[in-house]
Amino acid sequence: xxxxxxxxxxxxxxxxxxxxxxxxxxxxxxxxxxxxxxxxxxxxxxxxxxxxxxxxxxxxxxxxxxxxxxxxxxxxxxxxxxxxxxxxxxxxxxxxxxxxxxxxxxxxxxxxxxxxxxxxxxxxxxxxxxxxxxxxxxxxxxxxxxxxxxxxxxxxxxxxxxxxxxxxxxxxxxxxxxxxxxxxxxxxxxxxxxxxxxxxxxxxxxxxxxxxxxxxxxxxxxxxxxxxxxxxxxx
Numbered sequence: 001x002x003x004x005x006x007x008x009x010x011x012x013x014x015x016x017x018x019x020x021x022x023x024x025x026x027x028x029x030x031x032x033x034x035x036x037x038x039x040x041x042x043x044x045x046x047x048x049x050x051x052x053x054x055x056x057x058x059x060x061x062x063x064x065x066x067x068x069x070x071x072x073x074x075x076x077x078x079x080x081x082x083x084x085x086x087x088x089x090x091x092x093x094x095x096x097x098x099x100x101x102x103x104x105x106x107x108x109x110x111x112x113x114x115x116x117x118x119x120x121x122x123x124x125x126x127x128x129x130x131x132x133x134x135x136x137x138x139x140x141x142x143x144x145x146x147x148x149x150x151x152x153x154x155x156x157x158x159x160x161x162x163x164x165x166x167x168x169x170x171x172x173x174x175x176x177x178x179x180x181x182x183x184x185x186x187x188x189x190x191x192x193x194x195x196x197x198x199x200x201x202x203x204x205x206x207x208x209x210x211x212x213x214x215x216x217x218x219x220x221x222x223x224x225x226x227x228x229x230x231x232x233x234x235x
Contacts, residue, residue, distance in 0.1 A: 002064040004101070005036060008052070009045040010073025012087035013193025013228075014220060015200065020072040020109060021045070028068070049090040059100050067101040075110025076224040083110060087194075089225050111222040113150045141233055145189060149229050152221040154192050158203075160215045166207065174216050177202040182232040189230040193220050 005028055011017045021043060028036040044052055059067065074084040081094040097106055158165040158174035166173045177199035182190055184198075200216040207214040221228065 001066060002062070003034075003036065003040050003066045003068075004059055004062065004064045005041045005068040006056070006059065006070070006097075006100075007041065007043045008047070008069070008071045008073070008083075008085065008097075009043070010083075010085050010087070011045055012074070012225075013191060013197045014073060014222065015197070015218065017072045021070075024070055046086040048088075049085060049092060052085060052092065053096065056097065056100060064101045066103045067105075069097050069100065069104070069106040070109070071097070071107070072109040074222050074224050074228075075108065075112060076115045076227065077112040078115040081108055081110070081112055082115060082224070083108070084224050087225075091224075109222070111150070111224070113223055113227065115224065115227075138233055142230075145230050145233075148227065150221060150223045150227045152223065152229065153219075154221065154229050155219040156192070156196050157217040158214070160217045163214055164212075166210075166212060166214055173206055173214060174199060174203045177206070178231075185232055185234040188234055190232045191225060192229045192231045193218070195231045196220075 005025075007021050007024060009017050009021050025041055025043065027033040028041060029038070042055070044055065047055075071083050071085075076082045076084075082091050083094065083097075084091050094106070094108065098104075156178070158172060168176075170176055178195055180202070181195040181198035184190070196216065196218050200218075203214055203216050
């Protein structure tokens with residue numbers, strides 16, 4: 001039997017997605033999961049839309065007997081499940097991953113919150129959604145963008161379970177890095193998830209240089225980028 005597993009990941013702001021892919025790949029290769037070969041498993045992380053769809057077409061031409069597709073990352077729903085595949089906000093729809101082979105299992109680990117029909121295409125294709133021209137103060141812009149987000153609870157932790165969170169004369173290591181990330185806004189706004197990801201990396205590095213271990217953690221919604229919470233606006 002010819003088989004193929006396609007594991008698609010959007011790790012932007014979602015550290016757990018990397019774990020999802022690692023665990024699922026290990027499961028497939030185990031006897032319990034079917035003893036798949038490494039050569040039968042293809043991992044595409046933060047792939048561009050053009051590249052991803054080209055590789056899907058290649059798989060279709062292979063005429064495999066069985067295909068498993070896993071997507072882990074951000075998502076939404078508009079008539080069908082919409083998958084945000086990279087940090088640039090590019091999306092595909094679930095039907096674009098259908099009919100790769102005659103026998104197929106697709107798994108989607110993402111949000112499926114409703115995307116309003118009135119949402120313009122630009123809002124789905126870019127994470128830098130522009131605010132209405134009538135919204136002209138920072139407070140109004142912030143209010144508008146927060147209310148655009150899905151209802152959710154985003155929890156950020158300065159360290160992982162069982163670890164110690166360190167403080168310095170300049171304040172807490174993680175919080176300092178989080179504020180640095182929040183102030184560094186290259187687009188219209190900085191997502192909570194993106195700021196945490198940047199702060200996490202910086203905290204791990206600083207702690208390692210000091211001979212310590214501190215790995216920040218988070219629980220975040222897998223919503224589309226433009227429906228996630230923001231932490232800051234560009235000035």
